[in-house]
Amino acid sequence: SYELTQTPSVAVSPGQTARITCSGDSLPKQYAHWYQQRPGQAPILVIYKDTERPSGIPARFSGSSSGTTVTLTISEVQAEDEAVYYCQSSDPSHSYWVFGGGTELTVL
Amino acid sequence: QLVESGGGLVEPGGSLRLSCGATGFVFSELWMNWVRQAPGKGLEWVGRIKTEAEGAPTDYAAAVKGRFSISRDDSLNTTYLQMNNVKIEDAARYYCTISALWGQGTLVAVSS
Numbered sequence A: 001s002y003e004l005t006q007t008p009s010v011a012v013s014p015g016q017t018a019r020i021t022c023s024g025d026s027l028p029k030q031y032a033h034w035y036q037q038r039p040g041q042a043p044i045l046v047i048y049k050d051t052e053r054p055s056g057i058p059a060r061f062s063g064s065s066s067g068t069t070v071t072l073t074i075s076e077v078q079a080e081d082e083a084v085y086y087c088q089s090s091d092p093s094h095s096y097w098v099f100g101g102g103t104e105l106t107v108l
Numbered sequence B: 001q002l003v004e005s006g007g008g009l010v011e012p013g014g015s016l017r018l019s020c021g022a023t024g025f026v027f028s029e030l031w032m033n034w035v036r037q038a039p040g041k042g043l044e045w046v047g048r049i050k051t052e053a054e055g056a057p058t059d060y061a062a063a064v065k066g067r068f069s070i071s072r073d074d075s076l077n078t079t080y081l082q083m084n085n086v087k088i089e090d091a092a093r094y095y096c097t098i099s100a101l102w103g104q105g106t107l108v109a110v111s112s
Helices: none
Strands: A009-014 A020-023 A033-038 A044-047 A061-064 A069-074 A081-092 A095-097 A103-107 B002-005 B008-010 B016-022 B032-037 B043-049 B058-060 B068-073 B078-084 B091-099 B106-110
Touching: A009 A020, A020 A103, A044 A061, A061 A103, A069 A095, A095 B032, A095 B043, B002 B091, B016 B032, B016 B106, B032 B068, B032 B078, B043 B068, B043 B078, B078 B091
Parallel strands: A009 A103, B008 B106
Antiparallel strands: A020 A069, A033 A044, A033 A081, A061 A069, A081 A095, A081 A103, B002 B016, B016 B078, B032 B043, B032 B091, B043 B058, B068 B078, B091 B106
């Protein structure tokens, strides 16, 4: 079955830049999306189609793609950004969604 | 907005039907997904139903295929997740989502 691989945790100080990566063999052919999930809350879409930002999401959040890896970049990290971030894509046949295991962002 | 309901305690082997009501968008035009999250774990896609215009075909994760089924009633702006032969490992919070929008989820507990 198709898998997406994320680093389990990232830690940065306030004001620094956090980069969260997601790897998968089909990412060159399939869009990736990123969700933020704070403790006790439902996920929120922060980046879609690799690089697009939904309305209402701060410009500090950006996405990029290179080969089999997509990256979520959070500039000028704030305490409120502390959350688990999940990448999501589709299998090559477009039949089902796949989620990465999640990356816990800690703001020191 | 998406609002799930129907969660609760179910015995192993039992059945439960979850509902998800939608407001604020054209429900009939969108594919509806169900995603679950076991306590302390990550997100797991459960399944999806496409639009009635496409014949409302469904796809399911291997872990639930043959036990769970998804349906929709566009007249009520509602999608359903029918859970049959429930297993211990199905205990989770169940979300309906269109990716850009998620409900708050409904909790399913499995115990005898």
